Structure formats: structure tokens, C-alpha cells
Amino acid sequence: xxxxxxxxxxxxxxxxxxxxxxxxxxxxxxxxxxxxxxxxxxxxxxxxxxxxxxxxxxxxxxxxxxxxxxxxxxxxxxxxxxxxxxxxxxxxxxxxxxxxxxxxxxxxxxxxxxxxxxxxxxxxxxxxxxxxxxxxxxxxxxxxxxxxxxxxxxxxxxxxxxxxxxxxxxxxxxxxxxxxxxxxxxxxxxxxxxxxxxxxxxxxxxxxxxxxxxxxxxxxxxxxxxxxxxxxxxxxxxxxxxxxxxxxxxxxxxxxxxxxxxxxxxxxxxxxxxxxxxxxxxxxxxxxxxxxxxxxxxxxxxxxxxxxxxxxxxxxxxxxxxxxxxxxxxxxxxxxxxxxx
Amino acid sequence: xxxxxxxxxxxxxxxxxxxxxxxxxxxxxxxxxxxxxxxxxxxxxxxxxxxxxxxxxxxxxxxxxxxxxxxxxxxxxxxxxxxxxxxxxxxxxxxxxxxxxxxxxxxxxxxxxxxxxxxxxxxxxxxxxxxxxxxxxxxxxxxxxxxxxxxxxxxxxxxxxxxxxxxxxxxxxxxxxxxxxxxxxxxxxxxxxxxxxxxxxxxxxxxxxxxxxxxxxxxxxxxxxxxxxxxxxxxxxxxxxxxxxxxxxxxxxxxxxxxxxxxxxxxxxxxxxxxxxxxxxxxxxxxxxxxxxxxxxxxxxxxxxxxxxxxxxxxxxxxxxxxxxxxxxxxxxxxxxxxxx
Numbered sequence: 001x002x003x004x005x006x007x008x009x010x011x012x013x014x015x016x017x018x019x020x021x022x023x024x025x026x027x028x029x030x031x032x033x034x035x036x037x038x039x040x041x042x043x044x045x046x047x048x049x050x051x052x053x054x055x056x057x058x059x060x061x062x063x064x065x066x067x068x069x070x071x072x073x074x075x076x077x078x079x080x081x082x083x084x085x086x087x088x089x090x091x092x093x094x095x096x097x098x099x100x101x102x103x104x105x106x107x108x109x110x111x112x113x114x115x116x117x118x119x120x121x122x123x124x125x126x127x128x129x130x131x132x133x134x135x136x137x138x139x140x141x142x143x144x145x146x147x148x149x150x151x152x153x154x155x156x157x158x159x160x161x162x163x164x165x166x167x168x169x170x171x172x173x174x175x176x177x178x179x180x181x182x183x184x185x186x187x188x189x190x191x192x193x194x195x196x197x198x199x200x201x202x203x204x205x206x207x208x209x210x211x212x213x214x215x216x217x218x219x220x221x222x223x224x225x226x227x228x229x230x231x232x233x234x235x236x237x238x239x240x241x242x243x244x245x246x247x248x249x250x251x252x253x254x255x256x257x258x259x260x261x262x263x264x265x266x267x268x269x270x271x272x273x274x275x276x277x278x279x280x281x282x283x284x285x286x287x288x289x290x291x292x293x294x295x296x297x298x299x300x301x302x303x304x305x306x307x308x309x310x311x312x313x314x315x316x317x318x319x320x321x322x323x324x325x326x327x328x329x330x331x332x333x334x335x336x337x338x339x340x341x
Numbered sequence: 342x343x344x345x346x347x348x349x350x351x352x353x354x355x356x357x358x359x360x361x362x363x364x365x366x367x368x369x370x371x372x373x374x375x376x377x378x379x380x381x382x383x384x385x386x387x388x389x390x391x392x393x394x395x396x397x398x399x400x401x402x403x404x405x406x407x408x409x410x411x412x413x414x415x416x417x418x419x420x421x422x423x424x425x426x427x428x429x430x431x432x433x434x435x436x437x438x439x440x441x442x443x444x445x446x447x448x449x450x451x452x453x454x455x456x457x458x459x460x461x462x463x464x465x466x467x468x469x470x471x472x473x474x475x476x477x478x479x480x481x482x483x484x485x486x487x488x489x490x491x492x493x494x495x496x497x498x499x500x501x502x503x504x505x506x507x508x509x510x511x512x513x514x515x516x517x518x519x520x521x522x523x524x525x526x527x528x529x530x531x532x533x534x535x536x537x538x539x540x541x542x543x544x545x546x547x548x549x550x551x552x553x554x555x556x557x558x559x560x561x562x563x564x565x566x567x568x569x570x571x572x573x574x575x576x577x578x579x580x581x582x583x584x585x586x587x588x589x590x591x592x593x594x595x596x597x598x599x600x601x602x603x604x605x606x607x608x609x610x611x612x613x614x615x616x617x618x619x620x621x622x623x624x625x626x627x628x629x630x631x632x633x634x635x636x637x638x639x640x641x642x643x644x645x646x647x648x649x650x651x652x653x654x655x656x657x658x659x660x661x662x663x664x665x666x667x668x669x670x671x672x673x674x675x676x677x678x679x680x681x682x
Contacts, residue, residue, distance in 0.1 A: 028501035028526075030508060096467060100460035119441035119507050122463060126437060127500045129467060133474040134493035140486055145478055148489070152475035159468045160369035166460050167371060 005054065006335050008328035012059035012083060017051070019084035023131045034124035038095050038112040056336055057090050057194040058083030063328050064195050064212050067321040068204025078202035081135055082147055086194045088132035089151060093158050093190070095125035100166065101249070108240040129155065136201070143203035150200055154193040161186025168252045172275070179257040183224040184217065191220030195329070208319050215315035219333045222308035225301045226338065228253035232289050233298070244285045247292075250274055254304075259297030266294035309333070346395065347676050349669035353400035353424060358392070360425035364472045375465035379436050379453040397677055398431050399424030401535040404669050405553050408662040409545025419543035422476055423488055427535045429473035430492060434499050434531070436466035441507065442590070449581040470496065477542070484544035491541055495534040502527025509593045513616070520598040524565040525558065532561030536670070549660055556656035560674040563649035566642045567679065569594035573630050574639070585626045588633075591615055595645075600638030607635035650674070 065079030195216030231246030406420030536557030572587030
């Protein structure tokens, strides 16, 4: 599967990328090197490489600034800076999550902590988080200050979501509702922020930002569902991770929890299989994937994702914005939900 | 040694503590629990305990707000909020540093990561960093926005310092100048920020904040020198850590590097001792401490600390402020330099 990158994403990258690079250049050389690797700008030796990141969240931030102001040129600075800040927070969370989860592969490359060390990766994540706030604050307008507040609140949400995720790994009684709540924090909050922060930074009206945030929240959970489906049935080419990786890591992803809590015989067999001690064998992983499907976990996740996208569309319909901005929003969100992050 | 806590510190704690507790209460329960333990408010089970932290940095922030405005009541909010923000950044850096450095004891108690796990401690540190920015931004006045910028820049400095510290652990050719530069980032930057952020948040004049920052920078390096002396010769009661702990961890602290680069026979013997493989034996540790002293490392550090305190005093003399504020500043800084953090 070779994903098509929406045109708005390419356009946004051109204006967001310089802001991010200027920000990362403020860091000390040691931390900047880890950050540049993690962001896909450089290889492990520090040599520049073709840019790998997809920058979907920055594109949403840029669109949200355009939604507030009307034209592609108006509010360009608000969109670019807000987009860079959101992407820096996203990068921070991936960097730290990979350490916590022990994930060794990120975007088809060794995760930063496996290359530079855990301590260096913790530090680089800290630096990216601090930079994100700094970028917004230093603009100093009321819109940017509001945007900085929104991003700080969002960061708390991300952290709460990751905290639940860590807790769920140790529990065998996680409900589907708890799991959805965790996804709303871990993925929904940042998408909600990405879809509204540009409007906030540009000084747009509060109701516009609220509707865009609601749109982003639904889209974010749809995206998480799509991501969880890929974590079981996605090809390594699409996900950048080994096949069946979420099952190998015994991740309590949404389709898995839907299957475990389905009350079906397949769900019970899945629970027994996942409870086996030691690293899971390949045939067991394939059995587990089959049982998730048999217990209805795959169907549930696909249907739920569709419902979430429908709900997102309704929130978008509720606000007034230029037709091309609306079309670009939908284009990006559908591409997000349809494939790998 | 039972340290005397300056009166200004006790007074500051009373106004800063509620701000910090309100902030931490915004966190999800999992993260809030780790934070409350690390901040000395609760035991590992979450039960409230008598407050252990000394809150010297918040006290400096409160004083700096008073320096800008004159009286103990004017600018109280600026001082309290700025003090809370600085202390949250300090707590964040200690939480993450303990993980990176593998330090298992903090303030006479098991370090948070040994109690709650590395991942949970990483997350709690992230949360404290995000909260610090949020507290300042949400006040929204130009002074608080400037304070938020200053704190973000300071955080970059702290990260740069810790990055150098990690690098130095792997090198055996660290110069004394490099080591001093690292201390300026790792300790000086936060003290400089603590001493000036209240004035900035209160909307005080730029030159006042600059002079207070310069005062804090010198005091911070003096404090680091005192801390490094304690890391070798301090009693466990004073430091909350095992005796000779910095030598046991082969830490390239300032007195050690001064000895190693002294060009003396004792310095060379120290280098050979520290290069021995495996965990150091107790008699070797005592030999190492003696060699640091013989090579002049202890004398150099004590003299340098005195010079730094003198320089700090000159910066303080350069600004106009109420006599009681000046006296409290000196009182705190002397108590900082004279003992454990």
C-alpha cells in the first residue's frame, strides 16, 4: 500500500518545516542531533536525509488557521507556528512513548533511544516539549497565548492517556469504554488540538475553535481505530513495524479489547492465549489475530471508525469556512483514518 | 548538621505551596500520585506526609517579585505563581535526571522511579514540565508571558547541561572549563531564572531582571560547587545520599575535574584509580577522596565558590531594592551555598 499524501499536507510542510528547523537549531548540539534523527531529518551520524515525516498534524493546524481567516495567505504565520508546535509535541510523545513501551522501530527506522541511548532520548523529548511551548509564547499575541494554553492542556491529556495505557498493560479486566477513553486522551486530544490551534492562534472566534476541536477529537479516535487495525492486520510496509506487532507486544488495543469483552467463545480463547507466559510464538500470534476477528473485534473497530468519521463530518458541517479549506480537512482526515500514521 | 531554614523560605512556601498543589491536582490520578510522592507531599501509598522539600527556588522567585514592586504584599501573585513554576521545572529535572543517572535515593527517600517504575516517572516529569508553562501562560499578562519565555529558555539550558553531564561520563578528557560551563547550564540557569522570574512576571524593569539573573547565575555555580563538595565529603544526614556517593558513581564533579587536571602526581594517581574496572571498593573511594584533596581539588572548589558568592553580591549591590528583600536574598543564597539542596 503506497499512501497518497494529500496536497494540503505537502503545502503545509513547506511553511511548517522552516519553523521547526529554526526551533530545533536553538537546542544544544547533542540534543539537536537526537531530535533531527527522530524527526526524520538526519541519519544516526547526523547526515541530512530526505524528509520522512508526513506532517499531517501540522497540515491540520495550517488549515485551522485558514478556517479562521479565510484565505491561504492570511494567518499563514499562525498556521505555521501552531503547526510546528503541535508537531513538536507529537514528536516528544512518540520519543518518550517508544522508551516506555520498549518499541524498537519507528517509521521504518530504529527508534531514537536504540540509537542514542535512553537518557539521550528522554532529554531530547523534554527539549521538544519545551520548544513547542516556547514557539507559541514568544509570538505573545492573545491568540498565541491562548494557543499555548490549549497545547499545555492537550499535553496533560496525552500524558493521562499514556498513563492509562501503561496501567492497562498490567490489567486483564480493561473495559472497552475505558479503552475508548484512553484513546480519546492519547490520540484524540492532540488531533483536536491540531484541528483548532491554528484558529485559536489566529485569534479566530471561540465557537469555531470548539467545533474544530470536536471534529478533531472524533477524527482522532477514528484514526486510533484505524491504527489499531493496522497494528494487527497491517503490512510492515504500511506500518513500519513488524507484522502482528501489537499482538506480539500484547497491546490492549481497541479491537483486542472489543474481542476480549465480547462474551464469545472466541473471546475467551483469545484471553487464554494472551495469558500464556513467555514470548508468544508466531503460530499463536496468527491464531490470536484470527480469534480477534472471530470474536467480532475487527468488525466492531471498522464500524466504530466509520461512525466516528461521520460524527467528525457533522462537526465540520456546523461551522462556516471556505469550501477549499473544508475539502482539505476532509481529505486529510480520510487519508489519516485510511492508513498508517 | 541540621540546616537552618531562612525565614523567607518558610514564608514563601506558604504562598507557593497552594499554587503547586492546585496545579498538580489538574493531573490524572496516576501521574498526580507519582508527582505528589516526588514533591514530598505523599508516601508511596499516596498518604499525605509532612512536607519535605525546602523550596529555596520558589523563595528566590517570591523575593524577586518583591524586588520589582517594593512590598511583601505587592506582586504576591506574581511571586507565588512564578515560584511554583520554577519549582515544578526543578522537580521535573530531578525526576528525569534520577532516571538517567540511575540515582536510587532522593531527599532521603527511594527515588520516584524506583517506587513507581521508570515509565511512570518519565511521564510524571513530562507532566510537571508542561504544568510549569501552563501556570505562567494562563495568567496571560505581558509579564507572565515574558516569564514563560524565560522559563522555556531556562529549560533548554537545563537540558543542555544534563546532555553535557551524560557526555562527560563517557569521556576522560573533560577540562575544568567545560565542567564549569556544564554547571552554569545545569544549575546556574535555573537559579538565574528563579532569582529574576518573579520580577519579570510582576512586570518589573528589564535591567532589574537582568541583574537578578546575573546574581542567580553566580550563586548557582557557587551552589553547585558546594553540592559537589558535599557529594564527596558530605555526611549522609546532610545529603540524603550514601557517603562518597559522587565518587562511587565516578561523577566528574568540579573538585574531581580540578584534581584530575591539576598536573599533580596526586591527580595522576586519582585518574588511574577512577579508571579501574568494576564497582569501586570502599578503601579505593576513601583513597580517591584523599587524592582529590591532595591534588588541590577541594581547595580550588572552596575558593571558587567564595569568588562566585562575592561576584553574586556585586550583582545584587548593582540594583535598587528594599533592604529587607536584599537581606533575604543574601540569607537564602548563603544558606544554599553552605549546605545540601
